[in-house]
Amino acid sequence: MAFRLLTKGATAAAVARPAIITSRQALGAAAVRAYSTPKEVEPKQKAASIIDSLPGNSLVSKTGFVTLSTGLATFLISKEIYVFNEESLVLLCTGAFLGVLLKYLREPYVNMAEDHINRIKNILNKARQDHKAAVQDRINEAGQMKDLVDVTKSLFELSRDTARVEAEAFALKQQVAVAQEVKSTLDSWVRHEASLREREQKQLAAYLIEKVQKDLQDPKVQQQILDQAVADIQKIAKSA
Numbered sequence: 001m002a003f004r005l006l007t008k009g010a011t012a013a014a015v016a017r018p019a020i021i022t023s024r025q026a027l028g029a030a031a032v033r034a035y036s037t038p039k040e041v042e043p044k045q046k047a048a049s050i051i052d053s054l055p056g057n058s059l060v061s062k063t064g065f066v067t068l069s070t071g072l073a074t075f076l077i078s079k080e081i082y083v084f085n086e087e088s089l090v091l092l093c094t095g096a097f098l099g100v101l102l103k104y105l106r107e108p109y110v111n112m113a114e115d116h117i118n119r120i121k122n123i124l125n126k127a128r129q130d131h132k133a134a135v136q137d138r139i140n141e142a143g144q145m146k147d148l149v150d151v152t153k154s155l156f157e158l159s160r161d162t163a164r165v166e167a168e169a170f171a172l173k174q175q176v177a178v179a180q181e182v183k184s185t186l187d188s189w190v191r192h193e194a195s196l197r198e199r200e201q202k203q204l205a206a207y208l209i210e211k212v213q214k215d216l217q218d219p220k221v222q223q224q225i226l227d228q229a230v231a232d233i234q235k236i237a238k239s240a
Contacts, residue, residue, distance in 0.1 A: 215221045 216225075
């Protein structure tokens with residue numbers, strides 16, 4: 001776009017009018033080529049698309065924008081403050097191309113941005129839910145530990161009873177061990193005394209047998225035994 005400040009002389013007007021006429025013809029041809037489509041478009045849809053492409057949120061604001069833009073352009077051109085030339089045509093075509101490109105690329109970009117935002121939101125929501133679940137679990141664990149004092153007291157009583165029972169069991173075990181030791185000692189003494197008595201009895205029996213054998217070898221003793229036997233036989237015979 002070129003802005004030129006021109007004087008209002010006749011020479012400048014004569015030079016500017018052919019350029020304006022030529023540029024208007026080129027602009028008309030470009031507009032016809034730009035809006036020509038292979039398919040027929042209904043006038044209502046075309047008008048609605050053109051109105052939607054204008055900036056503004058309502059029909060009044062869009063109409064005001066068109067009126068203001070048209071009036072400003074007419075004023076600038078009529079006062080020869082702005083000269084429509086080839087640079088303006090290039091700028092207009094570039095703007096139209098960028099507008100069409102923006103129109104067709106805006107929706108995919110918006111969808112991609114929304115998908116990215118939704119993905120980030122899902123990640124944040126999941127992280128928040130996980131954190132909430134972890135906090136709730138921690139709260140539940142803390143709630144379960146509210147009876148910790150009573151449980152500790154019960155466990156202490158149980159441990160004390162267990163220690164007492166273990167001490168009693170150890171004492172009984174020691175007593176049993178001592179009793180077994182005493183019993184084994186007494187058994188050994190009994191066996192020793194029994195062996196001594198058995199040996200004494202054997203010695204006494206051997207002594208008596210030896211003494212009897214010696215006495216039997218004495219003739220006097222033999223005669224006494226013989227006399228006693230005869231007397232016994234006579235008693236038996238008399239009694240019979």
